[in-house]
Structures are given as C-alpha cells and as structure tokens.
Amino acid sequence: MIIDDLIPLATKIEELKPWGKNPRKGNVDAVMRSLAKFGQRKPIVANRSTHEVIAGNHTFEAAKRLGWKQIAVVWVDDIFSLTIDD
Numbered sequence: 007m008i009i010d011d012l013i014p015l016a017t018k019i020e021e022l023k024p025w026g027k028n029p030r031k032g033n034v035d036a037v038m039r040s041l042a043k044f045g046q047r048k049p050i051v052a053n054r055s056t057h058e059v060i061a062g063n064h065t066f067e068a069a070k071r072l073g074w075k076q077i078a079v080v081w082v083d084d085i086f087s088l089t090i091d092d
Contacts, residue, residue: 023057046077
C-alpha cells in the first residue's frame with residue numbers, strides 16, 4: 007500500500023527494472039515486513055530513460071514479492087553510473 011500523499015507518483019511495477027550494479031546487499035524480508043505494516047512512505051528513484059531503479063532497489067524487490075502492482079517513483083533524467091572497486 008502506498009500512502010495517500012505518494013499516490014500521484016504511483017507507477018506500474020512492471021515498467022521498472024532493478025539496477026544491475028546495485029552495490030548494496032540488504033534484507034528484503036525486513037523491507038517486506040515494513041511495507042506490509044506501514045506501507046510505502048517514501049518514493050524510490052528511477053532513471054526516466056532506462057527505467058532502472060537507482061535508489062530503492064530493496065523496496066522495489068520487496069514490493070514485487072508482496073504482489074504490489076504499483077509503487078511510488080520519482081523519475082530523474084540524469085545519467086547515473088558508479089564504479090565500485092573490490
């Protein structure tokens with residue numbers, strides 16, 4: 007459930023894809039529990055041209071696992087890249 011104030015940002019989940027280079031490893035199960043209890047309280051961020059989620063990948067994955075059809079998204083036009091040295 008998306009909170010009322012974020013409804014204008016609702017986007018079909020099927021229009022988005024995860025950012026393949028996401029460096030963070032998180033607990034998607036914990037995010038699922040939070041979304042189920044409190045709903046989505048802040049939007050994720052996605053690149054307008056690629057539809058890749060560049061912030062909020064765990065929230066995106068949790069919402070998908072919960073069967074959500076929509077998620078609140080802020081769209082950006084910047085080119086986002088990150089190099090991670092292991």
